[in-house]
Amino acid sequence: MLRRHRRAARLTLEQLAEASGVSDRTLSDMERGRSKGPQHRTVVAVADALGLAGADRRQLVELAREGRLRDHWSRPTGLCELPRTVDDFTGRTAELAWIDELVRAGDAFGAAGVGLVTGSAGLGKTTLAIRAAHALRPGFPGGVFFLDLFGMSPQPLPVEEALAALLRALGSTDQQIPGDLAGRASLYRSLLRDRRVLVVLDNAASEEQVRPLLPGGGLGKALVTSRRLLAGLEGVRRLSLGPLPLLEASELLTAILKDRGDCDEGSAVWQLAQLCGGLPLALRIAGNRLVSRPGWNAADLAARLANEERRLDQLSAGDLRIATAFGLSYEQLAAPTRRLFRRLALVPGRGFDAALAAVLDGTSTEGAWDALDELVDLGLLQDATAGRYRFHDLVRLFARDRLKEEESAAGREAITLTMTSWLVRMATLAGRWFEPAHGRPDPCPAGLSTPDEAAHWLRVNVDNWLGALRRLAELGRHTEVLDCAESMNCFSDRWMHAPHWYEVFTLGAGAAAALGDPVRQAAQHNLLAWVHLVPRDDPETALRHTDQAMELAVRGGDTEQIALTQHNAGGALRRLGRLDEAIAAETRAAETFKARGDIDTYCQCLGALGTCLRDAGRHAEALEQYLGLLQLLDDGQSGMTPSATAFIRPIALARVGECLGLLGRRAEAISTLSEAIGLMERAQMPAPQARALETLAASLGDEGRGGESRAAYARAAEVYEAIGDAEASRCCRALADATPDASAPDDAAP
Structure with a gap:
């Protein structure tokens, strides 16, 4: 091959030697097959001198690499001797x-x-x-x-x-x-x-x-x-075999760098280990680069690797390149599978399924499964539970590089737009399963045929559809963005503490403003007020959003949004201890919703009024309010939608249990709270379930049922942890530890 390229360039051996800096003797040995594994730097110098690029250059470099590997492992005696082990082997x-x-x-x-x-x-x-x-x-x-x-x-x-x-x-x-x-x-x-x-x-x-x-x-x-x-x-x-855990990865780096003294800070080594993703080859390359460059330190290299655009290029040392290792697997793939592998780098989130892969590749889901199986088989993808797949971070960067190298910018943009439009449409259709006014939504392209399937899809794909929503907002596709944000109104109640709602409804408010629709903009600000009331627990900011919502709703003449603003303002005012104002706001909202025939939201206002009365210390009145709400929920002629009934009932029962406990009726409180918790478990309502468990644990403790109380606190801690409320989880664990068992002697109690 070298002889063919030299002759095509019309160079003699002497001329190529002069141009490359490689001796003519070495070049002659290479051309005659006497040197089948020349050093990487030698081959690169020759390729540069010949002006080789693209496939010709890669082929020449790869042939030399194969020759080096064969030379390294072959034994003239045929003894297949075991290679040496490395002294700094770590972990495993x-x-x-x-x-x-x-x-x-x-x-x-x-x-x-x-x-x-x-x-x-x-x-x-x-x-x-x-x-x-x-x-x-x-x-x-x-x-x-x-x-x-x-x-x-x-x-x-x-x-x-x-x-x-x-x-x-x-x-x-x-x-x-x-x-x-x-x-x-x-x-x-x-x-x-x-x-x-x-x-x-x-x-x-x-x-x-x-x-x-x-x-x-x-x-x-x-x-x-x-x-x-x-x-x-x-x-x-x-x-x-999987990547090294972060601790072992940092230990391997430390072992490679041991002869450099104390010039590398532990935090920088730790960061390097993270950026290498636990891949021993990447860690070896990073360590070798530092060992061969005494003037560098780990922080310098970590800063270089932090740039994703350059990370793969930086992970090279001599003839060791992480991209080359991935490239060998990539070259094993069939052409259609290579195409899908490249395009999967466009997925906004960390995980994806065959349906999304099929959209990216313009093929059937069955065809995507076959290609994904091939990628898993070669270790270029990791398969997870429930038919989902993900990249290792460095493999994703390699796929992105291949995409930029092998597909045009216009092609990449078109594929991205197809994917983002599909994701946002899927999210919108899935969200509409939870809107009582819409009934059964249009058929979903991925076959989401039940609310449970829709909820599961929204949860596991949240990073993908939210990333797509972001992208459409940047492109000015305001109608699609707003439709999607609006479709999340009811579903957000079922996933209260997800961290994404602020961005979803902020994008929705921006889209409504761009479309010049004050009523829909007011609705998004009301949802932002809810975000600051429930997931963020920031009533002051919630009030600022209700002020904006009220101004927009009045401008648009929409009584529904005006009433909803009063309801949200009532919640914020209650949190701030302004109970009289809260009761007045909730009362006005309830009257409006009842007059409009919106029984679902009317019931929510009744529940909020009960909470105001409870916070005001009017426990008997609050109990009557909640019991009246439960009667309305049980009335088949009330006009309540089944989904709203299923959502409100367990919360109302929990409030009844709280009031019974506050009135000293602990046995009834424990029974009612237990019933509410069971309903919340089945309806997947973790946030109110955790609060109800905490209340139940206190009531059980007051009844002297220490073992059951401890178990309820421990379960509450687990649920709080699952929704990301670390402080509440720690508090419940501490209460569980501090609760004595009823069977323990008195002096064992703390």
């Missing part, structure tokens, strides 16, 4: 124990001890296998052998050649080695059967390549590594 304690247990558990004659270690590029599969093999060497007097199968090469090692190399290592002469595959495999198995031998088969390409190389039972053992899952391989135990 559980994985090493797994390998040790695997080979020792197979000590019985006839047991097949074959372990398969799989994982994506850069995870250190080979390093782990070599480390384990060195540790196990004393237990294998027949020998420990290593063979690179070149699974990521365009030309993996043929099985016949692999068997010949292993047979020579086991002592067979060339004359004793059969000429056919079946004969070689049979001789190989017979030699392994009675010998305590460990064979490390590194970088396997396929099941077909590996099967003839495995022992057929007996004393011989094998350890196989592969980027592919090799799902068709039978009779093996599997170990899926």
Whole structure:
């Protein structure tokens, strides 16, 4: 290849030597095949001198790399000697124990001890296998052998050649080695059967390549590594390797940098470990760069890696490049799968499913599944529960680079717009399942046929549809943005403490303002007031939004939004202790909604009035208010929608329980609160459930039921933690710890 490119450039060996700085003797050895694995810097210098770019340059560099690998591992004697292990090997304690247990558990004659270690590029599969093999060497007097199968090469090692190399290592002469595959495999198995031998088969390409190389039972053992899952391989135990935990990743970096003294701060090393995503290859490259550049420190390199646009370029040291490792897997893919892999980098969030992949690739969901399975098989994607997939951060950056390199800017923009429009439409249709006025929404393109399916889709895809909503807002697609924000009105009640609602309704308010619609803008400000009342607990800011909503609603002449503003203002005023004003505002709102026939919101106002009375210390009146609300909920002729009834009933029951407790009727309070908590659990209402559990725990404690009280506080702590309220969770855990068991002696109580 070098000779062909030189002649195409019309250069003599001497002229190319002068242009590249590489000696003509070296160039001659390369052209004649005497030097099959020249150094990376040599090949790059020659490629620069020849002006090679694109595929020609990559092919020349890759051929040299393959030659270096073959030179490194080959042994003229055919002994398949185990490579050295690295001194700074860190972590993987559980994985090493797994390998040790695997080979020792197979000590019985006839047991097949074959372990398969799989994982994506850069995870250190080979390093782990070599480390384990060195540790196990004393237990294998027949020998420990290593063979690179070149699974990521365009030309993996043929099985016949692999068997010949292993047979020579086991002592067979060339004359004793059969000429056919079946004969070689049979001789190989017979030699392994009675010998305590460990064979490390590194970088396997396929099941077909590996099967003839495995022992057929007996004393011989094998350890196989592969980027592919090799799902068709039978009779093996599997170990899926993942990234190093952050602590072990930072320990590996520290070990690599140990000879640099104390010039690297621990926080900078920790940040580097995070940016490398726990990939041992990336950590090795980062460490080597620092070791080879004494003038740098970890903070300098961390600052460079912080720029996502440059991170992959910075993760290179000599002929070690993280992008090259990913590229070997990428080149194994079929062209359609490469296209999908690139385009998945456009997904705004961290996870996605086959339906979204199909939209990006313009194919069917079934076709997307096949491509996603291929990506998982090669370790370029990680599959999670419920049919969802995700990138490792560095692989996502590699996919993004491939997208920029291989698809036009106009093409990328068109694909992005298609994806964002689909995501926002999906979110809008899913949100409308919870709007009582709309009834059953239009059919969803991804088949969301029930409210539960719609809620699940909105929750697991929130980063994706919110990112898409953001993008459409930037593009000025105001109608779609506002439609989506409005569709979240009722669903937000069912996911109260999600951190996303402020941005959703802020985008909605901006879209309404751009469209010049004061009534719809007022509705979004009312939703922002709700955000500051419930998830954010900021009544002062909530009042500012109700002021804006009132001005807009009055300007638009919309009595519904005026009443809703009064309802939200009543909640904020109650939180601020301005109870008379709150009662007046809630009363006006309730009257308006009742007159309009909006019984759902009227009932919400009745509940809010009860809460005002409770906070005012008027517990008996509050109880009557809540009991009246429950009667209305039970009235089949009231006009309440089933969804609103299901939402309001458990909250009203919990309030009844609170009032009963405040009135000293603790047994009734405990029964009512328990019923409310059960309904909240089934309706997936974690925020009010946590508060009700806390109230129940206090009532149980007052009744001397310490064990049950402790359990209720502990459960409340779990629910608070799940919704992200760490302070409330800590408080409940402390109360659980401080609550004595009724069976404990009196002096054991704190």
